Amino acid sequence: MKTVVIDPITRLEGHGKITLFLGDDGELRNAYFQIPELRGFEKFLEGRPVEEAPRIVPRICGVCPACHHMASGKAVDAVYGVEIPPTAKKLRELFFMGEFIHSHVAHFYALSAPDFVLGPGSDKAQRHILGIVDKVGLEIGGKVLTFRKHGHEIMKAVGGKCTHPVYNVPGGVSRPLSDEQRDAVEAMARECVELGRFSLQLFDDVVLKNKAYLDIITGPAYQLQVHDMGLVDDKNLVNFYDGKVRVTDVQGREIVKYSGLEYLQHVAEHVEEYSYLKYPYLKKFGWKGFVEGAESGVYRATPLSRLNAADGMATPLAQVEYRRMYDLLGKPCNLTLATHWARLIELLYSCERALELVTDPQITDRHVRNVPTGTPREGVGIVEAQRGTLTHHYVTDERGIIRKANLIVGTTNNNAPITMSIKKAAQHLVQKGKPVGEDVLNMIEMAFRAYDPCFSCATHSLPGHMPMRVTVVGADGDVVQVLERS
Amino acid sequence: MRIVVLGLGNPVLADDAVGLEVAERVEALLASGFAPAGVEIEVCRNESGGWDVLDYVEDADALVLVDASTDSTLAPGELRWYDPRALACFTSGRLRGVHNIDMFTAIDYARRMGTRVPAAIHVLGIGVEDVLTLTEECTPRVREAVEPAARRVLECLGRLAGGRGAADVPERG
Numbered sequence: 001m002k003t004v005v006i007d008p009i010t011r012l013e014g015h016g017k018i019t020l021f022l023g024d025d026g027e028l029r030n031a032y033f034q035i036p037e038l039r040g041f042e043k044f045l046e047g048r049p050v051e052e053a054p055r056i057v058p059r060i061c062g063v064c065p066a067c068h069h070m071a072s073g074k075a076v077d078a079v080y081g082v083e084i085p086p087t088a089k090k091l092r093e094l095f096f097m098g099e100f101i102h103s104h105v106a107h108f109y110a111l112s113a114p115d116f117v118l119g120p121g122s123d124k125a126q127r128h129i130l131g132i133v134d135k136v137g138l139e140i141g142g143k144v145l146t147f148r149k150h151g152h153e154i155m156k157a158v159g160g161k162c163t164h165p166v167y168n169v170p171g172g173v174s175r176p177l178s179d180e181q182r183d184a185v186e187a188m189a190r191e192c193v194e195l196g197r198f199s200l201q202l203f204d205d206v207v208l209k210n211k212a213y214l215d216i217i218t219g220p221a222y223q224l225q226v227h228d229m230g231l232v233d234d235k236n237l238v239n240f241y242d243g244k245v246r247v248t249d250v251q252g253r254e255i256v257k258y259s260g261l262e263y264l265q266h267v268a269e270h271v272e273e274y275s276y277l278k279y280p281y282l283k284k285f286g287w288k289g290f291v292e293g294a295e296s297g298v299y300r301a302t303p304l305s306r307l308n309a310a311d312g313m314a315t316p317l318a319q320v321e322y323r324r325m326y327d328l329l330g331k332p333c334n335l336t337l338a339t340h341w342a343r344l345i346e347l348l349y350s351c352e353r354a355l356e357l358v359t360d361p362q363i364t365d366r367h368v369r370n371v372p373t374g375t376p377r378e379g380v381g382i383v384e385a386q387r388g389t390l391t392h393h394y395v396t397d398e399r400g401i402i403r404k405a406n407l408i409v410g411t412t413n414n415n416a417p418i419t420m421s422i423k424k425a426a427q428h429l430v431q432k433g434k435p436v437g438e439d440v441l442n443m444i445e446m447a448f449r450a451y452d453p454c455f456s457c458a459t460h461s462l463p464g465h466m467p468m469r470v471t472v473v474g475a476d477g478d479v480v481q482v483l484e485r486s
Numbered sequence: 487m488r489i490v491v492l493g494l495g496n497p498v499l500a501d502d503a504v505g506l507e508v509a510e511r512v513e514a515l516l517a518s519g520f521a522p523a524g525v526e527i528e529v530c531r532n533e534s535g536g537w538d539v540l541d542y543v544e545d546a547d548a549l550v551l552v553d554a555s556t557d558s559t560l561a562p563g564e565l566r567w568y569d570p571r572a573l574a575c576f577t578s579g580r581l582r583g584v585h586n587i588d589m590f591t592a593i594d595y596a597r598r599m600g601t602r603v604p605a606a607i608h609v610l611g612i613g614v615e616d617v618l619t620l621t622e623e624c625t626p627r628v629r630e631a632v633e634p635a636a637r638r639v640l641e642c643l644g645r646l647a648g649g650r651g652a653a654d655v656p657e658r659g
Contacts, residue, residue: 040620058533059499129595152541164533
């Protein structure tokens, strides 16, 4: 047995690794995506006042803090049984759109685009965002910088702080939006809509019009038939902040739609001893292992899953793009790399939705909080994080002290599908008897990168770098190949 | 001249918080009259690096970054100035996580886009013992390093200000 270990993930976002097990004949036997790092946030929350939770949980992650802030804020409202004012709900969603813009821009341009703009097998020394600028020019590079900044500036203008927000309070938000702030956000949102359209045009020009790339996207290495999950509104259209969780099967038929505490009836978590990260599955089918198909309990919760699980987008330009994608790829779409396309459609939706919200006449209303008066008890908050459905569940005593917390985060939903996608890519890409080259490693990583996974902890200690190291160990235990990514 | 002091860290992850604590102490010392003359100094704290650093460094002439260091050659609480060019060599130019690019690449990227970013970057690392336990407390040796680290930052600020009024900070207590 040979073992190939891919260890590409630094402590910046937690620590994980990919292990590929090869047989003596050189064929891939198995693949595992492992998270060896401690995750103890649920315990950390116990014994703390529940109103502190929305300020603590963003520390789980330095990349999607607002998602935890939102899910936690909603859970706290539910704990107190308080309905927030309509304007507070709109402001929370507006703030949230800022994070979607920032995160999706960063993922597409910095992490996904190098594989397509420069090519998956291109020189690794150039395969990064600076290499993209060299290829596409400074003007586009400047647009990316503006786009990213607008996402953060929208969050700051609305909520005062973006990385680890202190905006949600029980029953609403901490401050209303001034006329001046509204005008600034509106100007940025208008520009973002144009940048969102530009991003889809770029994807069209660079990826979809390139037959070789389209072949990779639609090829067998990156297909996975599992169920899909995503939050939808009352018309079954994609919504990131509110609605019901809809799960559809491999043929696109609705399996279930649930909200709040009902999640316990539909989702359970399987544990493997080699990873702290659990494997959620649909109770209806049960855990049947890492298997695809209609009878498997495995589901995905990604941008592509959200679009698969919905009947459309709630904003006009994004809806046009939604139809265009499914006209070409069919629905439901099980092509893992199409997640990048779906992410860009979501990006455009976020920009349009931000503009809708900030131009709503009610957005500057001063009534942004209903102070809770009920006895705290138990509550669930569900939102869509950029990388999957995010559920926070708190149980408190009558004083509001957290006695139990359960979090199902975006990447946790995708733990099993990521493992399966890596295995599938490796099975198609690792060739018997041939050394595993850097290009192959990158293409295996592409299966994993499409999920935009997140592994906890906003740690970023210096030097903050752990190079990707691949070690191939022969059946006799000797190292036969070492590859390092610097 | 505008100088940004940026402390990075996660406040609930043991020694990882030390960069934030040093920044807080630097801010207190500057407010107590130990600021070098002739320069504008802004002290910031943030919980993430990568792209987010750009939110702080635009239009600054110099950046002094303070962060916990997992450098295995450093003892807990030991201080080290890093050459940012050497740190940049550690990076892939692509990412140091799966979400984000590293802060040096982000700054380089912004510079190439014509954004005015610091020409001088000074990086102070503090050796750590534990950055995996969820707690709001640093370990004792790292906690003891907060004061000397803050003084090292003040010395650096004094040098950046051209030696104008790099105040001698009296020992505490």
